Amino acid sequence: MIEGGKVLAQKMKELEIIKSGDIEHKLDIEEALHYYSRLTSPVYLNIVNKFFMDMNSEFSLLQPYVSI
Secondary structure, eight states: OOHHHHHHHHHHHHHHHHTTTOHHHHHHHHHHHHHHHTOOOHHHHHHHHHHHHHHHHHHHHHSOOOOO
C-alpha cells in the first residue's frame, strides 16, 4: 500500500472506532478495507484515495468540535 493508502486505512479504522456501536457501519468499513487492500493499480489507488480523503475531510467538517 502506498503512503496515502496507509493514511486512508487509518482514517477508516478511526471511523470504525468512533461508531463501534453500529454493527452495520463496522461491517461496511471492514468490507471497504478488504476490497481496498486488493487494489493493485496505482491509478485506481489514487482515485480511491482521493475520493475517501475528500469524504473524510467533509465528514470532519460536519463533526462538532468538543473541547474538554
